[in-house]
Amino acid sequence: MSSGEKSAKKGLLKGIFLGVAGALSGFVNGFLGTGGGIVTVFALGLCDKFFGSPGGPGESERTRDRFAQTVAIMLVTSAVSAVFYGAGGNIPFRELPVYLLPGIAGGALGAFLLQKINPVWLKRIFAALVIYAGVTMIRK
């Protein structure tokens, strides 16, 4: 097999892999209103590992790109999901303003704090709380 054929086959496999990951993340996002980002960022990481080209940007840059890409993808799929949730009367628009401004401010504050502190212990405490919330959700 020539290098051109190998490259074409690799590109096809990468496209199929990303397509399946997209379908899964889109379904989770539509069904649960969240969670698609976890699937996407994980899939992009695997894609980078198996299909990534040598000589590209460093790991730190690639990680930033993966997160940026994931947020953009989730923005598109969330917009589509939101249209369907809205059409079904499942978006309480009146509640939104109270969450919106602090939400935007918090996003900026989080990005700022990320440069200042190491969030590893915060992540551990948070992961334990999320597991507790998950169990509570199932038992509710």
Add this chain to the structure above:
Amino acid sequence: MTVTDVFFDILAALATSTLAGMGVGGGGLLVIYLVLVKNMEQLPAQGLNLLFFICCAAVSVAINIKNKRIHLRPMLEICVPGVAFAVLGSFIARGCDPGIIRRCFGALLIVSGVAGLIGTEGKRKSRPSARD
């Protein structure tokens, strides 16, 4: 809605988006608050969370486009099937028992929490010590 309610809503939005901005937690944090604290139904909580995410992410995406971090090809390869299956997922959610969706959401939280714990443990082990 009392002033205290509004205060706690603002605090919850600030806390959840700060944690999300630090990469500590996903976008489902607001759903946890809305369902477990505010006793909102599961689907409206998910709908509100979607809209909340769209508004917050739009700012971040605009910055990332300016910084040339968004690549069109992988974006299209994921988004085209993603959009189709998001429609399917939303459609199924509308006809599904909210209790089942809540349990699936709970399972997602547990998986994401366990993955978070394993991820931070892996980072701790791979970090070189002062003696290395």
